[in-house]
Amino acid sequence: MEIILATFSALFSVVNPFGAMPVFLTLTQDDTAAQRNQQALKACLYMVGILAIFFLAGQYVLNFFGIRIHDLRIAGGLMIMKAGFDLLTPGANKKKISTDVVEEGQQKEDISFTPLAMPMLSGPGAIAVSIAMYTTSLSYIDMALILVAIVLLAAISYVILRFSHQLTRYMGKSGLAALSRIMGFIVLSIGVNFIVSAIYALFLSER
Secondary structure, eight states: OHHHHHHHHHHHHHHOHHHHHHHHHHHTTTSOHHHHHHHHHHHHHHHHHHHHHHHHHHHHHHHHHTOOHHHHHHHHHHHHHHHHHHHHSTTOOSOOOOHHHHHHHHHOSOOIIIIIIIIIISOHHHHHHHHHTOOTTOOHHHHHHHHHHHHHHHHHHHHHHHTHHHHHHHHHHHHHHHHHHHHHHHHHHHHHHHHHHHHHHHHHHTO
């Protein structure tokens, strides 16, 4: 349970499905409820595939390019810290996505893979966290539990997107802004933890 909760909490703060709600509602405003639900389900399934692939194969990609896991954790920590700072600023609860991507998404019938699954849900920060979770000391049971946490994250994200209309009306702008700051503080803390643990590990390996 500790592995599942740790993985879920780290990824949930970075994925931040609440922040994806405004863009999701914009891109699906002309769709029926059934179509919106289908788009949300497919996006969350894609997210599971993307994060699982990077978790299982990310270390091999790093080895191919000669990048150490500590280097990735420092780079990922900086990215995650930036995302946390953005969430702490007013009006940042809406995930940042370019106007061109939004316009392109409005013209597409299927937005589940892009831009919804990538880069909104499984963006660079979530991918960096997924890769950083893999270590050689993990047992097969630990790896299976991390994959279970990713599936659980996708299920919660689907529920949030499915009921995004109701959540937006219930929470209002002030509620979303408060939630954004809470998520931003957690994301910022995760980024700091990534950098500090990576620097500490590098210091020990060079002694």
